[in-house]
Structures are given as C-alpha cells and as structure tokens.
Amino acid sequence: MTDRFSTRNYLRDIKLPFCAGCGDYTVINSFLRALHELGHKDLHKFVFCSGIGCAAWIPSPHFEADSIHTTHGRSIPVATGVKLVRPDLNVVVFGGDGDLVGIGLSHLIHAARRNLDITVIMVNNMVYGMTGGQVAPTTPFKAKTTTTPYGNFEHPLDATRLVATAGASYAARWTTIHITELKEAMKKALTTEGFAFIEAVSQCPTAFGRRVGLKTAADMLRWLKENSVPLKEAEKMAEEELMGKIVVGEFIQRKRQTFTDAVYGVIREAKKGA
C-alpha cells in the first residue's frame, strides 16, 4: 500500500451535496479507504445502485463509476439484474433506512435469502432526511419527528439482525463514530462471497438531531458513542436495558452458496440437457 489515499481517485469533480455535519461524509470516507486498502485504484470493476434519499446520492453521480440511481426502494432489484448478467462486476448498493427497510424492505430480505452476491451499505440516520425529517421504520421509540410531534409510537426495526437471519453471508452494524470498525467491516463486506450488509448508524443533525435535543453533529456523535453496546455485552443484557441502545458488531459471517453460482449452475445443467 505505497500509494497515498486520495478520495479524488474515486470521486467526480462535483461538490458533494450533503449538509454540514452529515454522516454520509464519514461513510464515503470509510468506504473509499476500504477500497484503497483492498488495492482498488479506481472503480472500473464496480457498479453502484442506489434508490431515493440522501444516502442514495453517495454514489450517484459522485463516484467516478457506473451508477444506477433507481426508483425509491428498488436499488436491490436493479442490482439483481446487473449482478446476474455481469457476475464479474462488484455490485454495491447504497441507501438510507427509508429506502432499504421502509419502502424497499422485502427486496432486502429476499436478496439476503437468495444470498445474492452484492454488498449493501445502509446509512441509518433514523429518519426520512431528504423530505424534511419524517418518522422512519428505524426511528427510536418516543423520538419526535415532523410526523410524530407527540413522539414516535412505534418501535424501530433491527435491520442487521433481520438480514443476518434471512440468510446473508455477512452482516454488521457500526456507527459513524466507529470509523475504523466501519472501514474494516466494509473491507470484509467487499471481499465476502454472497450477500454482505453493513448498517452504518449515522447522524442527521439537520432533520433529526435538532428535534431530539441533539443540535450539532458533535452532540449526535457523542450520543451514538454513549448508546452503542457491543454485541457480546448486549447478549448478557435484558430486553428493557437494551431499549434505545445501538447494538454494534458483526452479526453473522458464514459461507453459503451464492445466488449467481446457483443460477449459473442451472444454466450449465439445462445446456447439457438441451
């Protein structure tokens, strides 16, 4: 690794559109550093798919790469088509929590079940940020948002555990304060054969933090740090103790046949019989 890391090797010369203090910057940094450390000098072997929302804008059009910015929630289906036709390419999906576990949840579960060999990076800012801060399936219980002015009366979804259970080869959750762990998890995800999922719990001071008493990015990062519980510790804690906590760590790491292997296996069989 003699080459110096520079985001310029991977980004187009366009100003990034995210708010000051947005966690997306950290996610981009971690991702590109992971690529650098894996020896990818550019993105020509990558295809990025993303849906609608702030995190979906991470690759599109900012990465100097092929990127498909799809309809809301449908990045994984589009990635399915790309990956099956071109299994030689690395297909990476970026999306927010609304995109991937709100409107697009069923695709996430089924892609994990099939063990589709793509990497999905979900930036979980716990809110619909781009539309101004409405409640999301990931919003903490009792948190105030623009559509829950009396506090959220639903419980948040544990996306990483769901994906791990559904059949993914790799699933990990970290926050934007865990920059090293996040980068290392991304390296693992990118080298995993099969479905790899990373949830990056992230700060949105603009549309979420300021309504829950965390006005700055620093306040939010402190909150993420204080509320994070490593998976091993969490296993010893009671359900009530874990309310409002962010369980971080690697939830699953396993070998399973990938979807492309299975599909191309069928083609080989059928060609013999034809």
Add this chain to the structure above:
Amino acid sequence: MISLPKKEIFMSKQMPPGTYFWQGNEACAEGAIAAGCRFFAGYPITPASEIAEHLAERLPQVGGIAIQLEDEIASLGAVIGASWAGAKAMTATSGPGFSLMQENIGYAFMTETPCVIVDIQRAGPSTGQATKCGQGDVMQARWGTHGDHAMIALSPNSVQEIYDLTIRAFNLAETYRTPVVLLADEIIAHMREETTTPPLEKIEITNRKKPKKTEKAFFGSQEIPPMPAVGEGFNVPVTGSTHNETGRRYTADPVVHRQLVERLVSKIERTTDQLIDYEGYNMNACDAGIISYGCTSRAIYEAVQLAEKRDIKVGFIRLKTIWPFADRVIQEIAQNAKVLFVPEMNLKQLFYEVKRAVEGAVPVFPINKIGGGEMITPEELMEQVVRRMQNLD
C-alpha cells in the same frame, strides 16, 4: 456473463424452423428467445404465468437467465438492471402486476432503457375476473406512469402474431431505447394455433446502438443516443431524475428538463408513421368502418362477410400498433366510411381515441362487452352495424 447474443451463438438453440401448435404464451416466450432475450424476471399471475414457466425451462438452455422475484416491482427493476448490463430483457404480467410496474416503466422511459413488458390483459378493475379476458389496460399502457411520456404498445390477434410482435417489441425497444408494451389478452395468450417459426436468418433482429470509446453523451445530443452497458468503462451515471446529456442530475434547471422530456416524447411521436402497423380491409370503399384490435378483432372477418350478404359494405382497420395511435390511418377510413365502430372488451377506451382522431368527420359508435371473458361475436357486431346503418338512412 451473458451478453447480447450473436446470431451464430443462439441459432443452434432456437426452436428448429417449422410449424408448432403453440399456446399464445408459449409463442410469446419463443418469440422473445428468437429476438435475443436472455433475461426474464417475473412474478406469477394469471393469465401470464405460462410465459414465465416456459422461459424458466427454455432460457437456461440458450444460456439465458429466468428468475422469479418477490413482486412485479422487483421484476421490472431486475429487467432494467439486466438491460443496463447489456442483455435484452423482458417481464410478463397482467393488469394488477402491470399497475405495480408503472413507476419503473416511467423510470425505464426516463433513463431510455430498452425492455419489453408483456401485459396479458384480464377483466379488471382490481382482481376482477382473474381468469377471464378483458381489454381494459389500453389506457394504462398509454398513461399508466406519471409525468409526460410517450409509449409504444403492440396488440397481437393470433398466436402467430404474438410470436411476431414479441420479436418486433424487442426490435423497437432496442431501436428507440425505450420500454415497449406487448399488450395482449387472455384469449390470445391461452388459445392454441399453428405457429410458424421462420429460419433465423429470415428474422430481422435489431440491437441497440453502442457508443464509440470517446463518446460521453448517452442521454442526449442525438435524438436516440447510443447506450453503453455498465462495466464497459464508460462510467455512466444513470438516473430517473432529470439529467443532462451526460447523465448528470439537474433537478431545478427548466431548460434541461424541457429538452430532455421533449426529446424523449418526440423520438417516439415524431416517428409515429414508422411505428404504425395495421391490417386494413376495404378502407377506401366501405360504408361502415370497424376499428379493432387484439382478440376482439378476430370477429371482424366473419362480421364483414355477414354484412356483405346484407349488402352493407364494411371495411376495417385492425391495429397491431395501439400506441402511438394511428391517427392518419383512422382519418383515411373516415374519409370514405359514413360511420365508424369501435368494438372493445372494455367500457370504451380506444373509442375516445378514434373519436378524437376523426375530429367529427363521421359519427363513431362504441360496441362494448365485459364480463366472463365473453367475446363480441360476429353476429353481435353485425347486428350493431346493421341497426346503426338503418338509422343513418
């Protein structure tokens, strides 16, 4: 890796040229394979499921991929991804699934993604009569997705024609870089007829225009720009948001939006005459003209004979291209006929288009029948024609 098949690669795997006793859905699937389709994603739905079943068996034999996904939204999503990866791709559904696909149909239109969407119409609205024929998706095919757009939709009236028009649907999708709807119906899809597959060299196959290495304008500067695939080194940004000719997102610029959407609509509407395909009979020497399409048009041949026995000269236009609409052809028959009839298995859809096209030159009457998948019979058709003609005198 699968790629756009060269003729010699898939020639050996095609059904040998000959005559087959196929169901419409099987003919559709075989037409897709002959056209070079190598990716299918779908979700089960009556009366379209046989297309998925047939392709699940046949596509892997020719090195293609057929998958069933969690819903119709994902199915068209995967088709779009496959198309951008360089494959000719298709999905097949019926009314309810077609409704779910509408957002991605708009996306395919906006991103100029060639793909084929087969809609085997059944009786709606909603679940309606799931196993029975209807023709109620004519307007959904045209206006189902939101925003300004133009659509190409083809309507077969026999098993042979669903084979032929599936090939044409792929060719038009590739030529125009746009989604194409094959708007068939339950009767055509489920009936069995003799179908002849020509030798492969006689089948006209069109492939999308590929860019030169130095090109960067994949979304403009030409009316139909060349289309790269992902993984070819073009670093193409594809987006359903308004974009300039290189694919960069412009979500506020009025000129960029105007130029993009006007071009997307005009590339189809400007070439309407090339897209129009129809069968005409007695168009210049008839008293009554019948405008029909799909399964309903199967009744017109006998109706014409019945009418002629009663000394009524009937002509017809059977539309194979539903969208864009054949205004000029309709205007041609309206110059001679005293009255036009539009039989449909819905409660008036194409009728209003015919009425608009003739601009009051002649009266236009709808003939409608819905429910139970019952077709409009030649006798019913003729009875209406005779009654109206008598009233005209």
